[in-house]
Amino acid sequence: MNTVDAVVQLSFRVQRILAAVGAEHDLSIIQIRLLGILRDRQPGMLELGNHLGLDKSSMTGLVSRAEKRGLVERMPSPHDGRGVLVALTPAGRRLAEVGEAQIARRVTELLNELNATQRKQFTQLASVLVHG
Amino acid sequence: MNTVDAVVQLSFRVQRILAAVGAEHDLSIIQIRLLGILRDRQPGMLELGNHLGLDKSSMTGLVSRAEKRGLVERMPSPHDGRGVLVALTPAGRRLAEVGEAQIARRVTELLNELNATQRKQFTQLASVLVHG
DNA sequence: GAAGATAGTTTGTCTCACGTACTAGGTCAA
DNA sequence: TTGACCTAGTACGTGAGACAAACTATCTTC
Numbered sequence: 001m002n003t004v005d006a007v008v009q010l011s012f013r014v015q016r017i018l019a020a021v022g023a024e025h026d027l028s029i030i031q032i033r034l035l036g037i038l039r040d041r042q043p044g045m046l047e048l049g050n051h052l053g054l055d056k057s058s059m060t061g062l063v064s065r066a067e068k069r070g071l072v073e074r075m076p077s078p079h080d081g082r083g084v085l086v087a088l089t090p091a092g093r094r095l096a097e098v099g100e101a102q103i104a105r106r107v108t109e110l111l112n113e114l115n116a117t118q119r120k121q122f123t124q125l126a127s128v129l130v131h132g
Numbered sequence: 133m134n135t136v137d138a139v140v141q142l143s144f145r146v147q148r149i150l151a152a153v154g155a156e157h158d159l160s161i162i163q164i165r166l167l168g169i170l171r172d173r174q175p176g177m178l179e180l181g182n183h184l185g186l187d188k189s190s191m192t193g194l195v196s197r198a199e200k201r202g203l204v205e206r207m208p209s210p211h212d213g214r215g216v217l218v219a220l221t222p223a224g225r226r227l228a229e230v231g232e233a234q235i236a237r238r239v240t241e242l243l244n245e246l247n248a249t250q251r252k253q254f255t256q257l258a259s260v261l262v263h264g
Numbered sequence: 265g266a267a268g269a270t271a272g273t274t275t276g277t278c279t280c281a282c283g284t285a286c287t288a289g290g291t292c293a294a
Numbered sequence: 295t296t297g298a299c300c301t302a303g304t305a306c307g308t309g310a311g312a313c314a315a316a317c318t319a320t321c322t323t324c
Contacts, residue, residue, distance in 0.1 A: 014143035
């Protein structure tokens with residue numbers, strides 16, 4: 001298998017893990033990312049859209065669906081009457097934490113195909129690629 | 133950045149490349165995968181669904197949209213009156229080839245952040261992870 | 265040859281994403 | 295300070311993508 005194929009296949013493999021963990025909690029990958037971003041931020045809709053690479057008009061529905069499930073809440077922005085801040089609810093935070101732990105476990109399982117030295121190497125190389 | 137994060141981030145990065153290349157040709161990632169699978173196969177709908185991890189009922193629309201664009205065609209299965217074989221049209225094959233080349237180029241660009249030795253290492257490790 | 269399995273489509277429903285149009289609230293400059 | 299613009303978010307319409315359940319037509323098996 002050539003390099004490009006290996007990287008692309010690996011990427012699909014990881015995405016499958018994310019989708020599977022999400023499915024256990026009725027979350028799509030985009031919802032998982034949403035919760036993940038909100039763990040240490042309370043952005044407005046626009047900023048949230050930037051993080052996710054989505055148009056602001058896509059955000060309304062995404063946030064509304066999560067809100068209806070009690071995972072996030074909208075709060076009026078204190079400094080801008082037009083603005084809205086999005087934050088995790090306690091339930092949302094719990095779910096984000098559980099999900100992240102499961103993802104970590106499953107990805108680690110995958111990485112256990114490598115021995116410690118290889119894993120270290122791999123992490124280092126992957127870090128360069130995602131730019132650190 | 134920890135190992136899990138690095139792998140997950142890298143996976144998103146690759147997916148973004150696939151989406152971007154697809155977008156240039158008005159193809160979604162799933163359509164790219166569809167064309168890719170058909171490059172060396174003429175499967176039935178069910179088999180195609182297995183390759184893509186999709187239900188057969190999802191296949192009808194996916195194939196129909198590609199068919200309407202002239203990228204694939206349905207042919208009656210010679211051995212099973214119920215069955216249908218899906219194949220690339222010449223236009224579909226051209227698009228699959230162009231798309232694959234672009235993906236290869238963009239992924240290679242990404243991998244150029246590594247030097248030759250690292251790249252070789254990385255390929256080898258990634259191959260193990262996708263199971264080879 | 266009738267009963268049951270299988271391949272694919274249809275239909276209805278949901279999520280996700282976009283563009284466009286709109287509302288309400290800021291900002292700035294004359 | 296008050297118009298003229300700009301900005302944050304929502305609403306609406308559309309289309310892709312995914313599924314489940316129900317259906318049709320063909321096989322298979324006994």
